[in-house]
Amino acid sequence: MSRTEIGGRPPLRYYLSKILFAGIVLIACSWILLPIVISALYAFSTPKDFYSPKEVIPLHYTFANIKELLDLGAARATMNSVIVACMTVVFSFILGLPAGYAFARFAFKGKDSLKLLIIGLRMFPMLVIAVPLVTLYIRLGLNDTLLGVALAHTTMALPFVILITSSIFVSVPIELEEAAFVFGLDRTQTFLRITLPLALPGLTAAAIFTFIMSWNEVFMAAVLTLTNRTLPAFILTSAMAAPDFIKFAASFIMILPALIFVFIARKYLISMWGITIR
Amino acid sequence: MNSSDQNRKSFSIIERYLPYFLIAPALSYLLFFIGYPLTQGIILAFTDSRGHFTLAHINYLLYSPQSLFYAALKNTLMLAAVIIPIQVMIALGLSLLLSSSFVGRDLALYIVIIPLTISDVAGGLIWYSMLSTNGFFNKFLMAAGLIHSPIHFFGYQYRAMEFLAIVLAEVWRATAIVFVIIFAGLQMISREYIEAAEVFGASTWVKLRHIIFPMLKPSLQSALLIRTLFAFQVFGVVMVLAGRDIPVLAGEAYYEQTELYHYGVAALYAIIIAAISVIIGYIYIKMFKAQYIREVGAG
Amino acid sequence: MVDVRLVGLVKRFGKTVALRGIDLDVRDGEFVVLLGPSGCGKTTTLRIVAGLEKPDEGHVFFGDREVTYLPPKDRNVSMVFQSYAVWPHMKVKDNIAFPLRIRKVPEDEVQRRVKWAAELLQIETLLERYPHQLSGGQRQRVAVARAIVIEPDVLLMDEPLSNLDALLRVKMRSELKKLQRRIGVTTIYVTHDQVEAMTMGDRIAVMNAGKIMQVGTPEDIYLRPANIFVGGFVGSPQMNFFDATVTEKDGKLILEGPGFSIPLMEDQVSVLKDYVGKTVIAGIRPEHMFPKDLAPPKLKGVEITGDIDFVEALGSDTIIHLRVGEKILVIKVSGSHHYKIGSKLTVVFDLSKLHVFRKDSGEAII
Numbered sequence: 001m002s003r004t005e006i007g008g009r010p011p012l013r014y015y016l017s018k019i020l021f022a023g024i025v026l027i028a029c030s031w032i033l034l035p036i037v038i039s040a041l042y043a044f045s046t047p048k049d050f051y052s053p054k055e056v057i058p059l060h061y062t063f064a065n066i067k068e069l070l071d072l073g074a075a076r077a078t079m080n081s082v083i084v085a086c087m088t089v090v091f092s093f094i095l096g097l098p099a100g101y102a103f104a105r106f107a108f109k110g111k112d113s114l115k116l117l118i119i120g121l122r123m124f125p126m127l128v129i130a131v132p133l134v135t136l137y138i139r140l141g142l143n144d145t146l147l148g149v150a151l152a153h154t155t156m157a158l159p160f161v162i163l164i165t166s167s168i169f170v171s172v173p174i175e176l177e178e179a180a181f182v183f184g185l186d187r188t189q190t191f192l193r194i195t196l197p198l199a200l201p202g203l204t205a206a207a208i209f210t211f212i213m214s215w216n217e218v219f220m221a222a223v224l225t226l227t228n229r230t231l232p233a234f235i236l237t238s239a240m241a242a243p244d245f246i247k248f249a250a251s252f253i254m255i256l257p258a259l260i261f262v263f264i265a266r267k268y269l270i271s272m273w274g275i276t277i278r
Numbered sequence: 279m280n281s282s283d284q285n286r287k288s289f290s291i292i293e294r295y296l297p298y299f300l301i302a303p304a305l306s307y308l309l310f311f312i313g314y315p316l317t318q319g320i321i322l323a324f325t326d327s328r329g330h331f332t333l334a335h336i337n338y339l340l341y342s343p344q345s346l347f348y349a350a351l352k353n354t355l356m357l358a359a360v361i362i363p364i365q366v367m368i369a370l371g372l373s374l375l376l377s378s379s380f381v382g383r384d385l386a387l388y389i390v391i392i393p394l395t396i397s398d399v400a401g402g403l404i405w406y407s408m409l410s411t412n413g414f415f416n417k418f419l420m421a422a423g424l425i426h427s428p429i430h431f432f433g434y435q436y437r438a439m440e441f442l443a444i445v446l447a448e449v450w451r452a453t454a455i456v457f458v459i460i461f462a463g464l465q466m467i468s469r470e471y472i473e474a475a476e477v478f479g480a481s482t483w484v485k486l487r488h489i490i491f492p493m494l495k496p497s498l499q500s501a502l503l504i505r506t507l508f509a510f511q512v513f514g515v516v517m518v519l520a521g522r523d524i525p526v527l528a529g530e531a532y533y534e535q536t537e538l539y540h541y542g543v544a545a546l547y548a549i550i551i552a553a554i555s556v557i558i559g560y561i562y563i564k565m566f567k568a569q570y571i572r573e574v575g576a577g
Numbered sequence: 578m579v580d581v582r583l584v585g586l587v588k589r590f591g592k593t594v595a596l597r598g599i600d601l602d603v604r605d606g607e608f609v610v611l612l613g614p615s616g617c618g619k620t621t622t623l624r625i626v627a628g629l630e631k632p633d634e635g636h637v638f639f640g641d642r643e644v645t646y647l648p649p650k651d652r653n654v655s656m657v658f659q660s661y662a663v664w665p666h667m668k669v670k671d672n673i674a675f676p677l678r679i680r681k682v683p684e685d686e687v688q689r690r691v692k693w694a695a696e697l698l699q700i701e702t703l704l705e706r707y708p709h710q711l712s713g714g715q716r717q718r719v720a721v722a723r724a725i726v727i728e729p730d731v732l733l734m735d736e737p738l739s740n741l742d743a744l745l746r747v748k749m750r751s752e753l754k755k756l757q758r759r760i761g762v763t764t765i766y767v768t769h770d771q772v773e774a775m776t777m778g779d780r781i782a783v784m785n786a787g788k789i790m791q792v793g794t795p796e797d798i799y800l801r802p803a804n805i806f807v808g809g810f811v812g813s814p815q816m817n818f819f820d821a822t823v824t825e826k827d828g829k830l831i832l833e834g835p836g837f838s839i840p841l842m843e844d845q846v847s848v849l850k851d852y853v854g855k856t857v858i859a860g861i862r863p864e865h866m867f868p869k870d871l872a873p874p875k876l877k878g879v880e881i882t883g884d885i886d887f888v889e890a891l892g893s894d895t896i897i898h899l900r901v902g903e904k905i906l907v908i909k910v911s912g913s914h915h916y917k918i919g920s921k922l923t924v925v926f927d928l929s930k931l932h933v934f935r936k937d938s939g940e941a942i943i
Contacts, residue, residue, distance in 0.1 A: 128548035216397030251403030478676035
C-alpha cells in the first residue's frame, strides 16, 4: 500500500506546473497589454507629467494633446483615412465577392490554377506598385487624390477579399442552396435570399478586416499623396516633428478604431487570419 | 421538346461561363494594377528623363556614395534574421500553451492577437512611448533606483539601441501573425493523436518531438515564409523609430522617391523587393501545391 | 494484468456534472462494457481510467495501487480511440512500434513484438504503408495492434467500431472479443450500441446521466433489469411500459392496466402485496408476447385482444403494433408472417417475463 501515496494525492508538481502555467499566460498578456495601456495613458498625459522623470504613470490627464494633433491636420487626415478605407471596402467587395462566390460554388476549367494565382498574388508585396503608379496617376489626374489611394489599396485587399469570401461561401452548406433550387428559385434569387443572409456575419467581419487593412497602410498612402494625407501618412510625414506626447496621441487615434472593430469581430479574427495567411 | 432542349443548352452555357464572368473583373483589375506598375517600373528603372535606355540608375544604386543600398539590404536581412526566429519560438510556445483549455483562455487568446490589427506605424509609436528618454521603461527603472540616467534608445549615435528597439517593436507587433498560423495548425491536429501518444507513455518532450512537430511542419513552414515575405517590406516601424539611421529597402525606396525624386532608383528598389518576394513566393507555392496534392491524396 | 477499481468518481466540467459518483470493479482479465446513451459519462469514465482526465472526487485503483493523479505514462494502459488516432506521419510499423520505443525496449525485441501484433491482427502486409493508404478497417486494426503490443495492464477502447460500416463491425466484434480472450488483458470498452455490449462484454455497466444504473452479465441486464432505464435502454424494440394499479379482487392480486388486467403468479403476489392500491409501472418485452396461434403450448399467460395498427416486416422478424384501448403494444414475432392492418388479434403474454417497477424511483420490484 505504500505506493498508494504516490498516485492518491495530486503531487506538488501538479500544483507547481499549474502556477507556472498561469504565470506564463499572465506574462504573455501583460507583454501585449502594457505598451498599449502606457502609450494610451501618455497620449492623455499633461506635458509636465510626461517630462517629469518621477511620474512613471502620469497623474494629470488632458485632452489637449489630442486636440492639438487634430488641429495640426490629423482631423482631416482621419477623415481622409475613413473615406479611403470605405472606398477600398466597397471596391474590393464589388470586385471580390463575385469571384469568391465563383471559387466557392463552381467547378470549372482552370479553377485550381486561378486560385493558386490569387494565393500567389496575396503574397505579392503590393507596396512596390505605389512607386511606378505615381507616373500613371499624374497622367490620369489621380495623383494626390483619395480615389488614387483607394484604388491602390483595393489592389492590396482584393486577393484577401476573394479568398475570405470564398471560404465564407464554402461554409454555407450547399444543400441549403440546392433546396432553394428545388423549390424553384434561380441562382440569383438563391444567392440573394439564402446564401447572402447566411454569409452576412462572416462578410461583415471580412469588411471590417478590409477596412483595417486600408486604415493601417502607410507606404502607398505616403507615396501617392502630398496634401491629401491619410492618417498614417500624415503621422509619418508631419507628426514625427511634433513633441513626443503628440506622437502618442497620434498612435492612440490610430489604434482606437482597430481595437473597437476587432472587439466586434473577434469571433472571426483567428479564422480570418488563418484563411488569409495560410 | 425542341425549345426545352434549347433552354437547357443556353442554361448550361450560362452555367459554364458564369464563373469566368464572376472572376474576370477582379482578375483584370489585379492584373492591370500589378502588371502595369511592374512594366512601368522596369521602364522607369532603365530609361532617363527623355526615354532613352540608361544604366545610370543602376550605377547610382550600386556605386553612388549617396546610395545606401548595401546598408539597406544588410539591415533588412539582419532584422529578418534576428526577428523571425524569436517570433517563431514565442509563437510556438504560446500556441502550445493556449491550446490547452483553462479558465480565461478566450480572453488570453483575444489579448494575444490584438497586435494583429495594430499598424507598423502605431506599433513603432507605442514602443517609442515605452523606450524614449522620458518613456515608461526609463522612468520605471529610475524610479526603482536601478539606473540613474536614462538609457538612450534613439538617435544616430545609438544605432545599436535603435536596432534593438525595432526588434522589440516588431516582435511585439508581428508575432501575433506567426502565432495565428501556428495556432490554427495546432487546432487542426486532432486531440486524439496527442492523447494517444500520452496514453502510450510519451513524455511532454516525446509528444512535442515525435507527434506535434511533425504534424505541425506545414504550418511552421508557411509561418516562416510569410514572415520572411513581410520582413522584406519592413517600413513603418523603422521610419518611426530610427528614420534613416537604419536604412531598409522599402525605406530607401520611399526616400529616393519622395525626397530625392529619383524615380528610376525608387523603381529599382521596388523591382528588387518584388523579385525577392516572387522568389520566396515561388518556393511557397511549390510547397503549398505539394501539400495540397498530399491532402487530396490522403482524403 | 491487473484489476481496476473505481471508487466514487465525480467529474464536473464547468457547471455540468459529467459523473455523479461512479463505483465499479473490473476483475483481472475481464471484459467490461460501459454502455449508455451519448452524454452519459461513459467516455469521461474511460478517460479518467486512462489518466487523460483527473476526477474532481474519487479514486482509481489498479490492483492495490492508487493511480488517480498519475499521468497516463505511469499507468501502463493502452487505448483504442474512436478516430483510431493512427499518426498520419508514421508508417504502420512505426505506429505500432511507438509505444515500445518510448519504453526503451531493445530494437530486436521491438521488431519481434511488432511482428507478433501484426500477425495477430493480420496486417503483416501493411507494415510499410502510411495510414492514408489504408482503409478505415485496416486503420482500426493498426490501432488495436498498437494498443496490445505493449501488453498493457488495462486495455481501453472508446467506441472503436463506431466508424466502421455495418458488415465490418459485426466481423470485428467477434474478432476483438476472441483477441481479448486470447491475450487475457483486462479490458474496458465504451459503446452506445447494445448489441456490441451484449455480444462482447463479460459484464456490462449500463450508465445514464453520470451514474451507473446496473452492472451485470448480459443475461442479468436483459432478464433482470434493475430499473426502468435499463429495461428500456437494452432490448430492441423497446420494452412495452404501462401504468398499472395493484388491486385485490376476490382475495387475489391483479394488475389493473389500461384496458386489460393481469392476474399475478404466486411469487409475484408475495412481492407485490405491499403495493396494493398503488400505481406501478409494468413492463413486458415485445419478444415475450405471442399471437395466440404461435404461443408455446405450455405458456402460462394472459390474453389481450386489440386492433393491429401497423406491421413492420423485417424478414427474420415481424413487429406488430397492437392498439389496446389507448395504449400501443409492440410485439415481436420471429419469422415472417402476414397480418392485416385493422384486423383484430389476440396475443398471449408470458406472465413469468413480466417486469414491475416502482413509479417513483423507477427501481425494479420484480
